Amino acid sequence: MKTDSLLRMPGSFIGSDWVQPIDGGTEDIPNPATEDVYGVATVGGVKDCDLAIAAARKAFDSGPWRRMSMRDRARKMEQLHAALLARSDEIIDMIVAEAGCARAEAAGLLFAIPMQQMAADIDEAYRYESVRSLPFIINPGWAGDKVLGTGAKQRVPVGVVAAITPFNAGFFLNVVKSSAALIMGNSVVLKPSPYTPFEAWILADTIRRLDFPPGVFNVVTGGIEVAQMLTTDPRVDMVSFTGSDKVGAAIMAQAAPTLKRLLLELGGKSALIVRQDADLDVAAQAAYWNITCETGQGCCLFTRHLVHNSVKQAFIDKMIAVNGQAVVGDPADPSVTVGPLIRAREQQRVTGMVDEAVRGGAEIVFGGKAPSHLNRGYFYEPTLITGVDNAARIARDEIFGPVGVVIGYETDEEALAIANDSPYGLGGGIISTDKGRAFEMALELDAGFIVMNDGPGAKHPAAPFGGLKRSGIGRESGVEGLDAYTELKSIVFRAG
Missing domain, CATH: 3.40.309.10 (Aldehyde Dehydrogenase; Chain A, domain 2)
Structure with missing residues (x-):
């Protein structure tokens, strides 16, 4: 492969721009079918990850994204959906070359299906009720009277979500995890597999062109030290991971001291x-x-x-x-x-x-x-x-x-x-x-x-996806997949 034909990742995507690695470097990414170098990817380190988490934390705590209406976020996500569809040929070629997937599967399973899921989640967002009424109840009052009570339950975003994705369905899971988390008002730090970093790069590149609020979406590459920072840092509220059950168990242990919310889609037989x-x-x-x-x-x-x-x-x-x-x-x-x-x-x-x-x-x-x-x-x-x-x-x-x-x-x-x-x-x-x-x-x-x-x-x-036993915790896709990126609040009061 000619040197000038290589893809080159311009850095980690932090805030709203590409940032050169502080303590990382670069790595050649081979095409698994030819063993030729396909691209040169950024390899982030813990300092780069620290910047990404800080950007996501600031975006969630003081930025506009979580405070926007669900409809306004859905409209912005529709722009992203359309922009990704416009790059379909480029993305499919990338999946074929980077992951070694047969073209029909790349075009269907690994591109069309996640785009269908994203569109369905956006449609659901237009119908989604973040605040829902509780039934009326009659309780005995302290003075022997009857009290009419009611209330509401509210779904609110979890906060900063670390999405850690595998090589086998990189673009698919980058899109499905990130879009569901973003629709619900969270900020995201995406860490892709070191084997398939460009399938995250193209998502970040597309978001950058659409003027999303800074820090709402970030990408940091790297190895196990970056993943461990995402699963242990107290500024991260939730980890959404797809991979092996052994790594999933390790993530549970790493996340336990800070009581992070977990969505784990693990192995199967x-x-x-x-x-x-x-x-x-x-x-x-x-x-x-x-x-x-x-x-x-x-x-x-x-x-x-x-x-x-x-x-x-x-x-x-x-x-x-x-x-x-x-x-x-x-x-x-x-x-x-x-x-x-x-x-x-x-x-x-x-x-x-x-x-x-x-x-x-x-x-x-x-x-x-x-x-x-x-x-x-x-x-x-x-x-x-x-x-x-x-x-x-x-x-x-x-x-x-x-x-x-x-x-x-x-x-x-x-x-x-x-x-x-x-x-x-x-x-x-x-x-x-x-x-x-x-x-x-x-x-x-x-x-x-x-x-x-x-x-x-x-x-x-609309079908929720996830496993029993060692195959994971939680569900992706459907209403349940959106709810997974929220916390539930109850507000109760007298009706009159």
């Missing part, structure tokens, strides 16, 4: 139940998409395929056929359907987990190695594994690679028991032509987000 009456074409397509979407680097992907024994082999045959249509390679080519993993260490980790499963008796249906036709990039073939049970590490731990396991079962009760036998509870799916029975089973799944058959066609913006 979601199960897809394929009943004996399933449409196997639908099942195979859904299962394959769930192991290859974002090259398997998604926390809610359904990678445990629980298939009724009577249709298990037919399901596997369908999966083999679907895999034959996949194209693994550089997603700059629009014909490519499966791109690379984000870094070499992730490729090595996925390789190690699959090799360990094979040594333990697992059977590879297809894949199981890096593709031989690609000598650059961090690629791993889509992989399907059988011959394991739910106790195997590869069936219990999050792989974060394009790997699925097939486990047979005999009864609906057994399928539910296997699905729920997991420390995680983020997602789940059920494929069945008996929609009533599928819904009954969905009610029994220990998961926060469940898809029946081929779902509603795309993400439903």
Whole structure:
């Protein structure tokens, strides 16, 4: 890649402008498909983070944003939404090059869906009632009379929100977290993954052009020391984090001394139940998409395929056929359907987990190695594994690679028991032509987000998203996702 073609981040975004790092520096960001340098990113340090937090704190405590009406904030966010849509080609190209995502997924899942969610949140803001009446009640008075009482409850912004986002859905989560927090009147300090910093840069660059109040939105890059400052500094009121359950647990511990509010969307090992009456074409397509979407680097992907024994082999045959249509390679080519993993260490980790499963008796249906036709990039073939049970590490731990396991079962009760036998509870799916029975089973799944058959066609913006057990705390999206960035007040008084 030519030097003059590199993207260059002008600094941390603090207040309303780019600020050169005080104790940080710069870092080359590789394209994971080619290993060429894609851009040169700012790397912030704790002094840069300190400035960002101070700007956000000042904006919240004395700035106009939180004091604006919900409608006025919604109008400003509509400007941001339109400005991001106008840069759609630039953003999609960035997602493809920086995250290694196939172009169709970059355009749909990672751009169109968060823009749809942002639009839905803005629409909800126009209907949102920050102050709502309490019912009238009659209480006995001290003088033996009757007192008519009432009151109100009020949703108010939490304050300064630290949004910490992962590489696999950088632009998606930068937009969803920041827009919900901003709509509700908060100030934001966004810390993106060091792997995908430009997907935060472009959001900051767009906001800068729109003359938002200084300090309402800030971006600071950097490593673990920056994240730890955001999770421990008393000036930060809330942490909204998406990532692994181990890091989520660490954030809880770091946030505890200052009693920060937490929104944690963590890992998953979601199960897809394929009943004996399933449409196997639908099942195979859904299962394959769930192991290859974002090259398997998604926390809610359904990678445990629980298939009724009577249709298990037919399901596997369908999966083999679907895999034959996949194209693994550089997603700059629009014909490519499966791109690379984000870094070499992730490729090595996925390789190690699959090799360990094979040594333990697992059977590879297809894949199981890096593709031989690609000598650059961090690629791993889509992989399907059988011959394991739910106790195997590869069936219990999050792989974060394009790997699925097939486990047979005999009864609906057994399928539910296997699905729920997991420390995680983020997602789940059920494929069945008996929609009533599928819904009954969905009610029994220990998961926060469940898809029946081929779902509603795309993400439903009114559906709250989040997990049970080690998959997180709180919900994003929908009214619940807006409420998550507020505190609740009660005001009670006599009616007359």
